[in-house]
Amino acid sequence: DFSHSFCLVCQGPPVWHKNYPVAQGNRQSPIDIIPHQTSHDPGLGPITLNYDQCTSINITNNGHSVVVEFEDPDDRSVILGGPLDNPYRLKQFHFHWGGKGCHGSEHTVSGNSYASELHLVHWNAVKYKTFGEAATAPDGLAVLGIFLETGDDHRWLHMITDALYMVKFKGSVTDFKAFNPKCLLPSSLHYWTYLGSLTTPPLHESVIWIVLKEPIIVSEKQLGKFRMLLFTGEEEDERIRMENNFRPPQPLKGRKVRSSN
Numbered sequence: 001d002f003s004h005s006f007c008l009v010c011q012g013p014p015v016w017h018k019n020y021p022v023a024q025g026n027r028q029s030p031i032d033i034i035p036h037q038t039s040h041d042p043g044l045g046p047i048t049l050n051y052d053q054c055t056s057i058n059i060t061n062n063g064h065s066v067v068v069e070f071e072d073p074d075d076r077s078v079i080l081g082g083p084l085d086n087p088y089r090l091k092q093f094h095f096h097w098g099g100k101g102c103h104g105s106e107h108t109v110s111g112n113s114y115a116s117e118l119h120l121v122h123w124n125a126v127k128y129k130t131f132g133e134a135a136t137a138p139d140g141l142a143v144l145g146i147f148l149e150t151g152d153d154h155r156w157l158h159m160i161t162d163a164l165y166m167v168k169f170k171g172s173v174t175d176f177k178a179f180n181p182k183c184l185l186p187s188s189l190h191y192w193t194y195l196g197s198l199t200t201p202p203l204h205e206s207v208i209w210i211v212l213k214e215p216i217i218v219s220e221k222q223l224g225k226f227r228m229l230l231f232t233g234e235e236e237d238e239r240i241r242m243e244n245n246f247r248p249p250q251p252l253k254g255r256k257v258r259s260s261n
């Protein structure tokens with residue numbers, strides 16, 4: 001049971017390799033991105049996010065994070081272009097964050113971490129029949145990573161934070177319709193991209209990462225609402241706050257990080 005999978009006391013990232021040896025693999029995520037060591041690839045085009053027909057379904061606390069899930073029966077909401085050879089279907093998005101006042105992003109930039117990181121998870125439905133199958137394939141998933149920095153209130157994030165009280169406990173889920181994550185994008189879609197993995201068990205090495213350079217700004221108050229979520233279920237006596245649910249940077253192992261420009 002990985003409900004305490006981030007809580008460092010019990011079963012945090014350092015012990016994941018016992019159950020998931022791939023944790024010590026050659027394309028693990030996240031990584032520290034060092035901008036001047038990335039290679040600018042003129043052949044790397046812009047990414048396009050076609051989210052206008054997206055259909056959000058619900059918001060849930062899965063014991064690792066808070067996740068908004070989408071209908072994915074067709075190419076109604078896809079990411080395409082950039083390093084991707086096919087359109088990838090939006091499946092879900094979720095967040096990683098720290099404790100009060102400390103940082104919680106997964107990727108770091110020149111050793112610096114942001115307050116939080118949003119992951120929009122997409123899968124290659126051209127080559128694979130299901131999300132589960134794509135999640136184990138080397139080109140199966142494309143995750144768009146967006147850094148969150150603290151400052152003013154984010155004008156749309158309240159739509160998510162207002163729903164968090166409904167999914168306080170691990171395993172809770174509630175309806176969450178008509179939410180378009182386009183409202184959570186920064187103004188620039190310039191990005192870094194590299195081949196990596198899921199950052200929570202099963203840590204499959206199946207992700208083409210696209211990390212946006214420009215963070216979005218959210219307030220400390222908005223971020224604080226994520227920390228009222230719990231890693232633990234309603235039936236458990238112990239109540240463990242969901243915070244610091246980020247995996248630290250992993251060895252680059254010779255990988256190249258490309259820059260869109």
Ligand SMILES: COc1ccc(/C(C)=C/C(=O)O)cc1
Nearest residue numbers: 121132135198199200201202
């Ligand atoms: C097939 O099981 C899966 C479990 C988790 C995930 C994700 C999307 C993990 C992560 O966000 O790091 C995918 C598939």
Ligand SMILES: [Zn+2]
Nearest residue numbers: 094096119199
């Ligand atoms: Zn994630």
